[in-house]
Amino acid sequence: MTERKTPLLDELEKGPWPSFVTQIKEAAEKNDSAKDLLLQLEQSFREKKGHWKHGGIVGVRGYGAGVIGRYSDKPEEYPNIAEFHTLRINQPSGWFYSTKALRTVCDLWEKHGSGLTNFHGSTGDVILLGTTTNELQPTFDDFIDAGFDLGGSGSALRTPSCCCGPARCEWACFDTLDLCNDLTHAFQDEMHRPMWPYKFKIKISGCPNDCVAAIARSDLSIIGTWRDNLQINQEEVKKYAESGMDIRGMVCEKCPTKALTFNVETKELSCKFEDCTRCMHCINTMPKAIRPGKEKGATILIGGKATILRSAFLSWVIVPFMKLEPPYTELKELIEKIWEWWDENGKTRERVGELIYRLGMGNFLRAVGLEPVPQMVKEPRANPYIFWQADEISK
Amino acid sequence: MKLSRTDLGPPDYREMLPPVIKENYGQWAYHEYIRPGVIKHVSEKGAELFTVRVGSPRLVNVDYIRDICDLADKYCDGYLRFTSRNNVEFLLSNGANVEPLLDELKQKGYPVGGTGRSISNIVHTQGWIHCHTPATDASGIVKAVMDDLYDYFTRDDLPAKLRIAMACCLNMCGAVHCSDIAILGIHRTVPRIDHERLSKVCEIPTVVASCPTAAIKPDPKKKSVKITEEKCMYCGNCFTMCPAMEIMDPDNDGIAILVGGKVSNARMAPAFSRLAIPFLPNNPPRWPEVTEAVRNIVETWVADAKKGERMGEWINRIGWERFFARTGIPFTDKHIDDYIFSVPTFRSTTNFKW
Numbered sequence: 001m002t003e004r005k006t007p008l009l010d011e012l013e014k015g016p017w018p019s020f021v022t023q024i025k026e027a028a029e030k031n032d033s034a035k036d037l038l039l040q041l042e043q044s045f046r047e048k049k050g051h052w053k054h055g056g057i058v059g060v061r062g063y064g065a066g067v068i069g070r071y072s073d074k075p076e077e078y079p080n081i082a083e084f085h086t087l088r089i090n091q092p093s094g095w096f097y098s099t100k101a102l103r104t105v106c107d108l109w110e111k112h113g114s115g116l117t118n119f120h121g122s123t124g125d126v127i128l129l130g131t132t133t134n135e136l137q138p139t140f141d142d143f144i145d146a147g148f149d150l151g152g153s154g155s156a157l158r159t160p161s162c163c164c165g166p167a168r169c170e171w172a173c174f175d176t177l178d179l180c181n182d183l184t185h186a187f188q189d190e191m192h193r194p195m196w197p198y199k200f201k202i203k204i205s206g207c208p209n210d211c212v213a214a215i216a217r218s219d220l221s222i223i224g225t226w227r228d229n230l231q232i233n234q235e236e237v238k239k240y241a242e243s244g245m246d247i248r249g250m251v252c253e254k255c256p257t258k259a260l261t262f263n264v265e266t267k268e269l270s271c272k273f274e275d276c277t278r279c280m281h282c283i284n285t286m287p288k289a290i291r292p293g294k295e296k297g298a299t300i301l302i303g304g305k306a307t308i309l310r311s312a313f314l315s316w317v318i319v320p321f322m323k324l325e326p327p328y329t330e331l332k333e334l335i336e337k338i339w340e341w342w343d344e345n346g347k348t349r350e351r352v353g354e355l356i357y358r359l360g361m362g363n364f365l366r367a368v369g370l371e372p373v374p375q376m377v378k379e380p381r382a383n384p385y386i387f388w389q390a391d392e393i394s395k
Numbered sequence: 396m397k398l399s400r401t402d403l404g405p406p407d408y409r410e411m412l413p414p415v416i417k418e419n420y421g422q423w424a425y426h427e428y429i430r431p432g433v434i435k436h437v438s439e440k441g442a443e444l445f446t447v448r449v450g451s452p453r454l455v456n457v458d459y460i461r462d463i464c465d466l467a468d469k470y471c472d473g474y475l476r477f478t479s480r481n482n483v484e485f486l487l488s489n490g491a492n493v494e495p496l497l498d499e500l501k502q503k504g505y506p507v508g509g510t511g512r513s514i515s516n517i518v519h520t521q522g523w524i525h526c527h528t529p530a531t532d533a534s535g536i537v538k539a540v541m542d543d544l545y546d547y548f549t550r551d552d553l554p555a556k557l558r559i560a561m562a563c564c565l566n567m568c569g570a571v572h573c574s575d576i577a578i579l580g581i582h583r584t585v586p587r588i589d590h591e592r593l594s595k596v597c598e599i600p601t602v603v604a605s606c607p608t609a610a611i612k613p614d615p616k617k618k619s620v621k622i623t624e625e626k627c628m629y630c631g632n633c634f635t636m637c638p639a640m641e642i643m644d645p646d647n648d649g650i651a652i653l654v655g656g657k658v659s660n661a662r663m664a665p666a667f668s669r670l671a672i673p674f675l676p677n678n679p680p681r682w683p684e685v686t687e688a689v690r691n692i693v694e695t696w697v698a699d700a701k702k703g704e705r706m707g708e709w710i711n712r713i714g715w716e717r718f719f720a721r722t723g724i725p726f727t728d729k730h731i732d733d734y735i736f737s738v739p740t741f742r743s744t745t746n747f748k749w
Contacts, residue, residue: 008679008680009680011680011681012535012538012539012680012681014542015538015542015545016504016506016542016545017450017452017506017538017541017542017545017548018450018451018452018504018505018506019452019538020452020453020454020455020524020534020538021538023452023454023455023456023459024454024456026456026458026459027456027457027458034456037524041523041524044523044532045523045532045535045679045680046679047645048531048645048648048677048679049523049643049645050522050523050526050527050528050529050643051523052525052526052527053527053638054527054596054638055527060399061399061401062399062401062402063401070525070527084525086525090404090405091405091477092405092406092407092408092410092411093405093408094408094476095476095477095478095479096408096411096412096474096475096476097411097474097475097476097477098410098411098473098474099464099467099468099473099474099475100473101406101410101411102460102461102463102464102475103460103461103464105457105460106457106458106460106461106464107457109457110457115456115457115458116454116455116456117454117455117456117457117460118453118454118455118481119451119453119455119460119477119481119483120453120477120481122518122520122568122569122570124479129454129524129525130525137399140399141399144399144400144401144403145400147403147406148405148406149401149402149403149404149405161479163479164476166420166421166423167408167412167416167420168416168423168436168444168446168486169423169426169436170423170424170425170426170436172421175421177408181404181405181407181408184404184405185404188402188403188404189402192401192402208659208660208661209659209660209661210658210659210660210665211479211659212479213479213570213573213658215658215660215665216570216572216573216658216665217570217658250702250703254662254703255662256662256663277660278660279660279661279662280659280660280661281661281662284661285703287425287426287427288424288425306566306567306568306570306571306572307565307567307572307630308565308566308567308607308630308632308635309605309607309632310607310735311734311735311736312567312572312573312667314573314665314667347604348601348604349601349604349605
């Protein structure tokens with residue numbers, strides 16, 4: 001049989017950036033499903049059209065999530081990808097791996113599937129890209145015996161993710177890795193058995209730099225913060241000044257609230273605590289001289305999501321400061337109240353941010369037991385369409 | 396039938412941490428950028444951790460992973476991690492191993508960079524490789540754009556960092572809505588309904604509810620639905636919910652470019668990406684119109700932005716009228732919002748520039 005050519009994809013093997021086409025071709029040498037994937041992809045490039053059907057429901061015993069069904073819409077031409085499902089493997093917190101763990105993943109996946117993966121999927125899981133329906137249970141059984149479980153999918157809790165936190169970063173305001181691991185283990189049922197209006201994502205960043213984009217990409221965003229003043233090491237400030245850094249221009253003038261003053265004579269930097277909004281800019285610029293404060297914890301925000309359906313939202317503040325120490329009881333209780341209210345009131349495919357938009361922050365705060373504070377808003381309402389509760393009105 | 400174990404959760408991250416991290420966990424003091432792609436962290440005790448960051452195509456086969464593992468075994472005792480943007484990070488406790496690792500990475504053609512003021516890896520989705528609702532491919536465009544912008548990955552002297560993300564359709568599975576530059580697959584024509592098939596494969600109330608502009612109504616006579624075409628903006632959500640609402644249109648599907656978003660709180664609050672170019676054609680395998688448009692935006696920003704200004708901050712300072720003038724990108728009626736939160740985006744002040 002003559003080798004079918006892939007001239008369009010071959011073009012993407014040229015150039016300095018590592019080529020995913022080369023990755024597929026190498027897998028195709030050992031695996032027929034990777035070969036068919038390559039050929040169908042070439043057809044897609046030629047026709048400018050995808051060739052995957054809307055997936056059916058496939059899964060593993062005991063779970064309703066973690067497997068994405070995928071079927072080629074050209075099974076006669078590409079029989080080896082007639083069924084080409086994906087498994088999501090829950091990553092270790094912070095995406096830290098030993099080579100031993102990674103090699104295990106490789107060996108098991110090569111045994112059961114195409115040999116192609118994504119490190120990682122957008123939510124954070126390891127994506128095992130492509131196997132048949134019959135292989136799903138054996139694949140899962142092997143992986144769980146090796147210590148790996150599936151991640152979330154569908155209308156369930158999606159796999160939580162976190163930044164590298166105190167493992168490497170001096171700015172981590174709490175143990176992001178431990179929290180992510182703890183929540184993931186605590187909410188296994190919610191992850192594996194979809195029972196909600198729609199998906200729910202939790203992302204955890206150790207500081208306001210928000211390296212996992214929690215504010216943009218999660219329904220519940222946990223972002224590290226502190227509530228006392230910055231810690232400034234004046235010796236190090238002097239060194240930065242002497243090295244030629246334009247502290248006034250690059251640090252003080254860029255402070256969004258003008259909280260910083262640099263005394264050119266004494267070469268001392270001071271921060272007016274009541275004006276600082278902890279944006280991280282000065283810390284980012286002078287890491288040896290400035291550090292977050294000592295009273296550390298996290299800000300909890302809600303509502304982040306992408307555009308479908310009612311526009312993209314960035315999460316908004318619901319708890320300005322929460323101390324985060326194991327077993328994280330206060331946080332878990334809040335999360336469970338949020339889920340209960342959203343599950344009770346949400347329409348199908350309504351994200352929690354959209355539900356709050358529909359029913360109002362007043363109803364949300366009362367339902368989950370949070371007091372309204374100005375830190376929740378950029379500005380109060382302009383329209384006077386105010387709802388009053390029955391107990392606020394005289395009869 | 397063998398009983399499966401379930402609900403065990405992920406492996407313990409603590410077992411994946413190198414000794415230098417375990418011994419200095421939560422006790423890091425500061426970090427420095429040694430050179431593009433290499434970060435040094437120093438702990439309170441003076442211990443050093445070197446991170447070497449390598450760009451990957453995200454779609455990788457198991458032999459790639461094994462190759463990365465070989466490198467990690469050789470240079471850093473078998474410890475590594477991945478970043479939230481799909482880069483590989485080798486975690487070295489021995490500084491003397493950094494140069495030899497860099498040499499070997501260079502020989503293998505693995506790009507080292509993506510740190511500091513650079514363009515890092517492009518977060519992206521499945522596209523034609525695995526998605527059932529793509530308007531375009533993802534990995535192909537990422538490869539084309541990163542080939543073109545390769546030098547920006549391996550430098551760290553841009554005005555500020557620049558984050559590019561790519562989504563193959565409006566579902567935005569990679570969350571492009573807050574990127575310095577967002578590349579987004581779009582449709583431009585109303586779905587073609589397969590009325591014969593619809594009631595067999597779709598729930599009609601779900602399809603009706605899936606439309607952001609209420610353009611879909613039930614059509615009881617046909618046992619199907621009908622679309623009020625003027626209300627449809629081809630978002631494709633109905634197609635996501637129902638395969639009988641065919642929306643893929645190879646002749647008209649294409650790519651939009653949005654700019655100016657960010658997720659960090661530094662200096663300026665997080666912000667959405669906003670429309671720069673409403674349509675560029677789908678031209679595999681290299682998408683030259685897209686790579687040219689992205690390069691133009693990047694180069695205009697590099698030349699014009701002050702040090703420390705991300706794309707959105709630069710635009711904020713100069714004003715959107717200047718952005719369109721300086722990039723030469725046409726401003727059209729399509730740039731003006733007409734969805735539910737439109738009015739606050741209008742300029743209700745005479746404070747504009749000529």
